[in-house]
Amino acid sequence: xxxxxxxxxxxxxxxxxxxxxxxxxxxxxxxxxxxxxxxxxxxxxxxxxxxxxxxxxxxxxxxxxxxxxxxxxxxxxxxxxxxxxxxxxxxxxxxxxxxxxxxxxxxxxxxxxxxxxxxxxxxxxxxxxxxxxxxxxxxxxxxxxxxxxxxxxxxxxxxxxxxxxxxxxxxxxxxxxxxxxxxxxxxxxxxxxxxxx
Numbered sequence: 001x002x003x004x005x006x007x008x009x010x011x012x013x014x015x016x017x018x019x020x021x022x023x024x025x026x027x028x029x030x031x032x033x034x035x036x037x038x039x040x041x042x043x044x045x046x047x048x049x050x051x052x053x054x055x056x057x058x059x060x061x062x063x064x065x066x067x068x069x070x071x072x073x074x075x076x077x078x079x080x081x082x083x084x085x086x087x088x089x090x091x092x093x094x095x096x097x098x099x100x101x102x103x104x105x106x107x108x109x110x111x112x113x114x115x116x117x118x119x120x121x122x123x124x125x126x127x128x129x130x131x132x133x134x135x136x137x138x139x140x141x142x143x144x145x146x147x148x149x150x151x152x153x154x155x156x157x158x159x160x161x162x163x164x165x166x167x168x169x170x171x172x173x174x175x176x177x178x179x180x181x182x183x184x185x186x187x188x189x190x191x192x193x194x195x196x197x
Contacts, residue, residue: 002060006046009038017062019047028062032091037064052083061087066146068095070159071132078127080120088115099132103160130158148187157194165190 005028007021017038019026028047030038038045047062048069061083063069068090075086092113093101101109102125110121131153152162169189173182 002049002051004046004048005062007044009041009043009045011041012038017045017047019045026060028060029087030062030064031068031087033094034062034064034068034090059083071095071098074128074131075124078120078123080123085115085120089113092116095132099160102129102132105129130160132159148183148190151187152190152194155191161194162190165193168193 005019005021005026007019007026010018010020010025012018012035014032014035016027016029017035019028028049030047038047048064048066050061050063050069050072052059052061061072063072072083072086072090075081075089076083081089090098092115093109097109100106105125107118107121107125110116110124111118113121116124148166149159149162152165153159157165166186169186172189173185177185
């Protein structure tokens with residue numbers, strides 16, 4: 001429905017940003033870490049969004065980039081974690097640190113995150129190991145990595161493995177090929193690598 005909103009920051013508090021776009025002010029709940037990345041009131045910004053809609057309420061959640069939103073959506077798949085809990089978890093641990101803790105199976109680090117008990121931390125380890133990835137090149141202008149990682153993830157591959165395979169495939173591409181052809185070659189090469197062929 002909404003992918004992102006761009007506008008002027010009218011204000012912020014500890015839980016949300018108030019973003020003015022085209023005469024409409026949106027209240028967008030965000031993790032504390034993401035809020036800290038935004039400019040001060042009066043500044044322009046883009047917030048990636050997700051709409052929570054139930055019979056009795058609607059709430060808009062926001063993130064500093066696409067990968068933070070992916071992390072939020074993956075957290076929602078863990079039994080016992082709802083939107084509020086996911087926002088609190090993401091506000092208590094940085095993206096890279098969260099990924100490192102999951103990859104290393106560092107239960108103690110996860111338990112230290114505010115709002116996260118031992119059982120939920122264990123469920124996170126079981127559900128999310130290998131599924132979160134921050135691919136800096138995916139956010140680079142004109143880079144197809146973000147879409148390709150998502151496509152490979154939908155096929156059942158882990159995001160981190162997909163990002164690694166795409167990075168390796170990139171080094172073998174001939175220079176000067178068109179963007180569409182480049183994306184096809186990257187995708188094919190990544191699948192070959194991931195399937196172990």
